[in-house]
Amino acid sequence: MVALSRTEDQVRAALRVVGESDAPAAEKAEMLMEIAMGMQQKPQAPEDLHAAIELYRLGVEQAPSGQALLQARIRARMATAMMAAPAADTGLLEAARGELETALATLGAEGLDTEIAEAEMNLGLVLQTLAGAGRARIQDAISAYQRALRVFDKAGHPAEFAILQNNLATAFLSIPFTDETGRMREALAVQAFEEGLRVVNLVDHPREYAMLQNNLGNALQYASSSHRIENGFRALEAYDAALKVRTARDAPGEYANTIANRANCLANLPDDPAAPEAGNARNIAAALALYAEAREIFERTGEHGKAEAVGGAMAELQSAQASFGVPAVQEKDL
Structure with missing residues (x-):
């Protein structure tokens, strides 16, 4: 006899409880939705999310035809499980x-x-x-x-407002830059990130604050502006603000993403903004140190694609560094 997996056991137990209940159909549908939400909130494996989707589907079927609002609420929750479940294609x-x-x-x-x-x-x-x-x-x-x-306005729902501003900004930046309207979208994106940061703070909304600061840094760093150096130093300030939340201990993946972004920014800035012609040997050395740390974290956490990308950026910088005659940074063993 094949042993049931933990997920299968949970699903069968949930169905048994609902099936044996004398509650009306609408209450059974709500029970299925609650059980599915519990599995979705703390999934221990991808199977948990797929099982939650099935329980949501059963909830929709169980809900009486006259309970359109209940069905809609279950469908909306089911969609969030579909969004979170890993999939090989866009079907989910x-x-x-x-x-x-x-x-x-x-x-x-x-x-x-x-x-x-x-x-x-x-x-x-x-x-x-x-x-x-x-x-x-x-x-x-x-x-x-x-x-x-x-x-979800700034007064009543600051966290949701900030997330929406972040999402709007990333959507603006994802549109191909084909004409002068691209510059306007870049400006709108920066404005949206800054608007979000006006309503969240480091203490009350640390995750949203760090996300917005990191993404603002990226927007400033890659903006097609005549103020490239000025924007670059503003980006460094944004990354430093994000790193007040994203630490190597508490959020290693997000920390590695931000220090890699910071490294890329540093590598393209002069050591002295007042004398850009003097080069950036010092910034390149600092960038290599950050890249090395980020690559080590990505390897350790299994994000090998990111580790490979960082390694490629390091190789390019090491060539640039050699042209300044600066000793190479000592890398840690991976």
Whole structure:
């Protein structure tokens, strides 16, 4: 007899409890949704998320046909599990899009304002990811974020407002730079990051604060501006602010991402902004040290693609460093 996996055991136990209950169908549907949410919130394996999706589906089927709002709420929650579940293609994301659009048709008429805004925000995320795969329009993602902002404003919902500003900014930056409107979108992105940072702070919203600072740094670093050096030093300040939250101990992956971004920025800035013609040998050495630390963390945490990319950047910098006659940085063993 083959032993049941932990996930299968949990699902069967949940179905048994619901099946044996004398509760009305609507209550059983809510029970299934609650069990699915519990599995989704603390998944120990990808199977947990797929099992949660199945329980949500059963919840939709269990909900009486006259309970459209309950069905919509379950569909909206199911979409978030679909968004989180790992998949080899866009199938689950496209299913999440369908569930959210179906849910919004009812939520828009009967749901709470916050439910509608949360569904719109999640729809924007799905559309933005699908747009990167050529399966949706990025403009539709931007529209969804903007609809969510009608409810998630800076006064009443600062954390959600900041996340939406971040998502809007990254959506603006993902549009191909084909003409002068690209510069306007870059400016809008920087403005959105800064707008988000006006409503969150290091103490009350540390994760959102660090995310916005890191992404603001990236936007400034890569902006096609005539103020490249000025923007670069502003980017360093943003990365340093993010690193007040993203530490090697508490958030190694995010820390490695930010120090790698900081390294790339440093490598392209002069040592003395007042004398850019003097070169940047000192900044290159500092960048190599940061790259080495980031690569070690990526290798240790299994992000081998990132480790390889950092290694390639290091090789290029080491060639540039040699041209200044500066001794190479001693790397740690990986």
